[in-house]
Every structure is written in C-alpha cells, then in structure tokens.
Amino acid sequence: MDVSEPILEEAVKIYKVLSNVNRIKILYFLENNEADVSSIVAHVALPQPMVSHQLAILFQYQLVTRSKRGKHVFYCLDDPHILEMVNAMLGHVSHEIKHEPHPGRQWAD
Amino acid sequence: MDVSEPILEEAVKIYKVLSNVNRIKILYFLENNEADVSSIVAHVALPQPMVSHQLAILFQYQLVTRSKRGKHVFYCLDDPHILEMVNAMLGHVSHEIKHEPHPGRQWAD
C-alpha cells in the first residue's frame, strides 16, 4: 500500500470530512436520490445555511457534484465508493459496539 | 445498512481518530509489528509525549491494545479490520488524486 505523505494527508482530509454526523446523513440521503437543498434540509432537519455549508465542504472534496436547474441546486453523490467505505465502517461499528466500551483494567499483561 | 444515531456517532468518532496523519502512521507501523513506545517514537520521528498522547487516543477507541512488560509498554493493533478500511481509503485517494482537485467551473448544468 502506498503510504506516501501527500496521499496520507489527502486521506486524512477525507476522514475529516466524514467526521461529522450531519455530513454523513446528507451523503446517505443522496445515496438513492439526487436532491435539491430544500429537500435535504427537510430530510436532515437542520437550518438551511448549515446544510449549504456542509454541502460546500462535500463539494469541495468532490464527494458530491451539483447542478443548478432553475432556482434549485441539485446535489448528487459523486463518489459511491466513499459510501461503500462508510458502510463498511458502520458495519464494523455495529459489531464492535456490542463489546463494552473498554474493560476495567487498563493494562493487559 | 443500519444508520441508527448511536452507531453513526460512534463511526464518526472513529473517523475523527483516523483524521490525523500521525495516528495513521502509528497504526501502519503496528500493522506488522507489535512495538513498544520507544520504537514507535524512533519510527515515526515525533516527540515521545506526542506519540504517547496519540497512542492513548488509539487505545481509548480500541484501535490498539497494550501490555506492559518490564519497563516497556507494547502496543498492538487491535483491529486489523480498521486498517483494511484505511487501505481502501488510501487506494481510493491515490486514484482520485490524479484527477485535478476541482474543475474551474463552479456549476454543472
């Protein structure tokens, strides 16, 4: 696996993008539908400027594309592969979450 | 895919953990070796308190385990599956990175 510095840093940027519940919710909503901002707002139940802001970040990192039609801007998942990875993570976590957050003893030996 | 709120939040926490170059470097070093702090410090070339700090975070989120033997504390990857996901991300990025960061025009239509 290529772990050269620039690639690592780029990966880290994407992880930062994914480190936010609202953004992931938006990505998931876009999994099946292309959608305009209003319907995203309706779905994730967040203030519109917040949604626009998160969409701008998703766009900046090429996780979504957008196209303006009339008054509306439609956003679309640009990177199904990313969502597959998120799926893998969610699957992992839902298994992991059954184990206790951490055993009482600090030190194994 | 189960996208219940607690699971989503847990996934987001792990993404936060992965959002740091130093932590990923440490994880990769542990991919093959179990290692004590000193050798990790030697390998990633960071100040020891920084390494200990990042290790504490990795431990807190169960990405590594640790065991004290004598004066040394050995860390071990607890979650090879996570590293598979990181591999997938790195692979993704190294493809993606060939495309330009973003086309000039803001709006597709």
Added chain:
DNA sequence: TTTACATATATTATATGTCGCATATGATAT
C-alpha cells in the same frame, strides 16, 4: 422592476483539536 423564493456567504461565538514543553508516574537496578 419589484417581489418572492432558493441558495450561498459572512459574522460571530463557542467548542474542539493539535502540538510543544514541562513534569509526573512507575519499574528496575544500584
């Protein structure tokens, strides 16, 4: 050309994360 609507941007406050340095703990050997 005003008006209304959809979306984006700016502003501010607050929280969270990072990193370096100093210091504390804990174990071993002398």
Added chain:
DNA sequence: ATATCATATGCGACATATAATATATGTAAA
C-alpha cells in the same frame, strides 16, 4: 533510598471546526 530509564499526563498557545444568526446573491415570475 536513589538514580535512571520508559512512558504518561497536565497545561498553555494556537489553529480549526461547529452552530446560530444575519445578510447577500441569483433566478424567476408578476
């Protein structure tokens, strides 16, 4: 007991992220 080595923790400066609110842009219709 004390010195030494390995590791962890605490703290402060700084940067970055989040969230709420206000305001601006751009488009279309009246």
